[in-house]
Structures are given as structure tokens and as C-alpha cells.
Amino acid sequence: MAFDSLSEKLQNVFKNLRSKGRLTEDDVKAALKEVKMALLEADVNFKVVKQFVKDVQERAIGQDVMNGLNPGQMVIKIVNEEMVKLMGSETTEIKLQPGKALTVIMMEGLQGAGKTTTAAKLAGKFKLKGKKVLLTACDIYRPGAIEQLQINGEKQGVEVFSMGDKIKPVNIAKAAIEHAAKNEFNIVILDTAGRLHIDDDMMAELQEIKENVTVHQTVLVVDAMTGQDAVNVAKMFDEKVGIDGVILTKLDGDTRGGAALSIRAVTGKPILYVGMGEKLSDLEQFYPDRMASRILGMGDVLTLIEKAQADIDEEQAKRIEQKMRKNEFDFEMYLESMSQMKKMGGLSSILGMMPGLGMGKGKMPEIDQEAAEKNMARTEAIIYSMTPEERRNPSLMNPSRKNRIAKGAGVDIAEVNRLVKQFEQMKKMMKQMPGMMKKGKRGMFKGLPF
Incomplete structure (x- = not known):
């Protein structure tokens, strides 16, 4: 189930609301029942959907709305506002150290989520802002991971630090940070190893890196196509290693999309960026209000x-x-x-x-x-x-x-x-x-x- 489908279903619900001159409580409840089904089919977390519908209903059946000139539009406005609140209300940036001080960002996530490509995309974003970025190849297990990072780093015009696949990731991270400090880099991005699923070895390796080097920001990359599983992955990574924010990839594809609506509510961690395509430039800052507008079919003219x-x-x-x-x-x-x-x-x-x-x-x-x-x-x-x-x-x-x-x-x-x-x-x-x-x-x- 894609955002396309969710958006279409919600628009059909709203079309029916707009067509009514006056609304009764039953009208609102019937509409919200449809909204609830659409969200669940989009793989939004059940508890999140339940709370969302409850919050919308409490506001929508108030006297100001029901007795207003256009109650249908008021209900739609409330749905939009609650959806924005659900996704975090405010846009969150990756927090960098002040001035020219070095910031270390550790990327983590499961294999196949697009972590290595996203690391390069992020490096390109920082480069455009005038930062000197060092990409670091800490994935020594996946065949081609180091080469992939080097190719993408070259395309972005960003230096890649690599020590091959025989050195422990924690030692590669230490050496990269030392190299960055000597050569006046502003940002080090550590591309760590993923696995097909969460396991103790992967978590222990990530914990070891964080114990031995100062990581300022830990960013989890999750595949939006996995829907509710993406939320579960985010929750587990946060509990075991800790995360500061999430980047959602493949939001342009045939995704269930529910991850975008659930992650903030379930983990309390903000979505930082969303991957909207294969190109290295296809990484967008995540704006909750703009995403809500897209989902509700209102467009995203600012982006x-x-x-x-x-x-x-x-x-x-x-x-x-x-x-x-x-x-x-x-x-x-x-x-x-x-x-x-x-x-x-x-x-x-x-x-x-x-x-x-x-x-x-x-x-x-x-x-x-x-x-x-x-x-x-x-x-x-x-x-x-x-x-x-x-x-x-x-x-x-x-x-x-x-x-x-x-x-x-x-x-x-x-x-x-x-x-x-x-x-x-x-x-x-x-x-x-x-x-x-x-x-x-x-x-x-x-x-x-x-």
C-alpha cells in the first residue's frame, strides 16, 4: 500500500465531508472510521492510529467546528494539524558542533536500507553548505561496500577514508577522526556495517565504536518500504545503541508509508531527511507540514x-x-x-x-x-x-x-x-x-x- 493509495483514500473521505452543508457527530465519526482504515492499511502503527483518531475526534466534534460556516473544511484542517503534530511539528536538523569544530556522525541501519548511498547523499548536502566532509568506510563485511562509498564520494567531490577490510571498524573510525582533525575537516561520516537483520554482533560493534570515539550524532537509516518493520527497527536500535534521528529511504517507491507517520510517535526521535529517488541529489529535508500536505493531496509548493x-x-x-x-x-x-x-x-x-x-x-x-x-x-x-x-x-x-x-x-x-x-x-x-x-x-x- 503506497502513499498514493493513502492519499487517494483520504481525499475521497474529505470529498464526502465537503459535500455536506452541515455535519453531525455521526458524519464525523463515520469519516474518521474511514481515515482509521486508510491509515492502518498504510501500515501506520495501530496505537498511533488509535490515538490520532481520538485526538482528531475530540477536536472535530467541538461546538466551534460543528456550528461553523464550513465544518467539512474545519475537520480537514484538524486532520492536517494533527498529522503534522504526529510527525514532529518542527523540522529537525542534524546538530553540528559550533564553528569549525569537528562533528562525528555515525550512520547505522540494516543491510539494504540504502545506508551507504545515504551517507554519500548527506555528505553532498553538507558540502553544499560549505563544510569539509570526510566519508569513512567502516563496513568491512559487505562485498563492494567500500568501493560503493568511494565511487559515490568521488561523484559528490567528497574525500573517502578507507583502510580496507582487514582492520577493525573501531580502529578505522579512530584513524579517520585523527586524519580529519589534522586536515581541518568539519564533519566525519562513519558508514558502519549493516546486517540482514538485527543481531548481537552488529550491536556490539556499534557500541564499541561509540565507546571509543566521540560520536556527536547517531543517524539511523531505515527503508520506508518495510512499513511497520521500519518502526520496530528504529525502536530496537534506539534501545540498544541510541539514535538521534532517522533518515527514511525509498519514500518515492511503492511504499506503505506508515513509517513516516509512526516513527516519531513510537520512538520520540525525529525524521531528519527522506530519500525520494536513486540520484545522489535525491535527499530532502523532512518538513512535517509539507509531508502532511503531500499525503492529504494539498501539494508541496515550497519544496x-x-x-x-x-x-x-x-x-x-x-x-x-x-x-x-x-x-x-x-x-x-x-x-x-x-x-x-x-x-x-x-x-x-x-x-x-x-x-x-x-x-x-x-x-x-x-x-x-x-x-x-x-x-x-x-x-x-x-x-x-x-x-x-x-x-x-x-x-x-x-x-x-x-x-x-x-x-x-x-x-x-x-x-x-x-x-x-x-x-x-x-x-x-x-x-x-x-x-x-x-x-x-x-x-x-x-x-x-x-
Whole structure:
């Protein structure tokens, strides 16, 4: 059961609430019964669900809500607020030592949760903030673990400290911290070994590291796809080794999602980041309010804006704007805009954060994101099959040129004709809307072909 499914079910419940002019206590209780079932199916902890529904019900059947002008919307607002509270209310950062003092972060978790990749993703985040980070290979058991960390560290432009697989992890950690202190590193990230399941040897090794070096922050990496098991793993690690926070991975996949709603309530430990994809840049700060909005189908515009600011090439964006101001709309611009969209994670990533187009897709079921992505890939292939002159001057298109382009892209000529027609329509639209590109108000999606 994915967040998609949870989101869709909750939106259906809320749709019924909105349609009623007045609400009775029975209406609220019936709606909350549906909410309860949706949360349980999403693998949210039973005790957490029970308390959540109780808290919402107590607030929702109060006089102010029931006698209000729009009680349906008030109930939805209460559900949103209680969901935010459930996930921690405030965003929690990994606490670093003051100034340039060295901070040691120990990563822990089960094998397969994505710990090594997440360590590199985290290193990249800190590097962007101006920190000098040292990744340390303490997993001497899993074949390829050291090499994987080295490859990812190189991609992130972050140094990796390794002593091979014959030295005890605690000694590797000591040597890494000594190396970091001598070379003015700000952060050491220890990538420790995982196991297929929790065992005494793994816990003893982690405890030994913490007893022999000063670990400032212990971060647990858990796989959101394991649902309730992720919560149980977090609880056991906290009891045996201690954790300061959690990073949830694979929240973009076919997950039950309940871990995001249960971990804080069960362990008392905050979710720090969430992994939303395979790329090394796909690690998002966890904002309880934004996650609640996504789950309830309200979108996440703030994260979308932040992604745009971080990923969009300003010079490229200026070139696109200048062309549109002069009505020089051509296929080169099409390619540039698709490139910008890819940097932001693709169409599905963008739509997932748009209000009403998010996880549940409840308001716009006609959008087939997979089909849209494939259509964009075909569009790209068609444009790449054009000559530079044809891209810059679409009026050159004639039947023989279109035939050549269709063959080069491996598509039917009808697809080329469709794209050219769509292009002409967009060009007319841009000509009719000169005010949309006012200086200082450049939109995020100008010219994007979707």
C-alpha cells in the first residue's frame, strides 16, 4: 500500500465531508472510521492510529467546528494539524558542533536500507553548505561496500577514508577522526556495517565504536518500504545503541508509508531527511507540514520552489526568458526547458508536489505520469533528429524533412506533425500573452512542454 493509495483514500473521505452543508457527530465519526482504515492499511502503527483518531475526534466534534460556516473544511484542517503534530511539528536538523569544530556522525541501519548511498547523499548536502566532509568506510563485511562509498564520494567531490577490510571498524573510525582533525575537516561520516537483520554482533560493534570515539550524532537509516518493520527497527536500535534521528529511504517507491507517520510517535526521535529517488541529489529535508500536505493531496509548493532554485541553471533560464520576450520560440527552447525539468526530477516529481496533482492524484485522475514521461522522451528524440537549422527555424519544415526526422527518431510521421502543430499553438499562445514574462516575475515553468 503506497502513499498514493493513502492519499487517494483520504481525499475521497474529505470529498464526502465537503459535500455536506452541515455535519453531525455521526458524519464525523463515520469519516474518521474511514481515515482509521486508510491509515492502518498504510501500515501506520495501530496505537498511533488509535490515538490520532481520538485526538482528531475530540477536536472535530467541538461546538466551534460543528456550528461553523464550513465544518467539512474545519475537520480537514484538524486532520492536517494533527498529522503534522504526529510527525514532529518542527523540522529537525542534524546538530553540528559550533564553528569549525569537528562533528562525528555515525550512520547505522540494516543491510539494504540504502545506508551507504545515504551517507554519500548527506555528505553532498553538507558540502553544499560549505563544510569539509570526510566519508569513512567502516563496513568491512559487505562485498563492494567500500568501493560503493568511494565511487559515490568521488561523484559528490567528497574525500573517502578507507583502510580496507582487514582492520577493525573501531580502529578505522579512530584513524579517520585523527586524519580529519589534522586536515581541518568539519564533519566525519562513519558508514558502519549493516546486517540482514538485527543481531548481537552488529550491536556490539556499534557500541564499541561509540565507546571509543566521540560520536556527536547517531543517524539511523531505515527503508520506508518495510512499513511497520521500519518502526520496530528504529525502536530496537534506539534501545540498544541510541539514535538521534532517522533518515527514511525509498519514500518515492511503492511504499506503505506508515513509517513516516509512526516513527516519531513510537520512538520520540525525529525524521531528519527522506530519500525520494536513486540520484545522489535525491535527499530532502523532512518538513512535517509539507509531508502532511503531500499525503492529504494539498501539494508541496515550497519544496518545489526550493528544487527549482537549487537545480535550475539561471543563465539557461535567462536565455529562455529573452527568447520568449522576443517571441523567438523555437525547438532549441523546447530542449532547454525539458533539460530544466529533468534537473528537477522529471514531470512526475514536479506533479507530485503540485496541489491537487500529488501522491493520490485524486483531483486529476486523467494524468498518466508514466505516459507523459514517455511522450516527453519521444518529443526529445524527434527534436534531436532535426538539424540545428530546423530547430532554430521551424518554418523550414516540409514533408520530406518531416519524413527524415520521423525515421531518425523511430516514430510515425503523424507524431512529428503533432509536435509541429503543438509547437505552433504554443508559439501563438506566447504571442498573445506578452505580459506573462514581466521582469522580476519569471515563472518556474515558462516554456516547459507539458
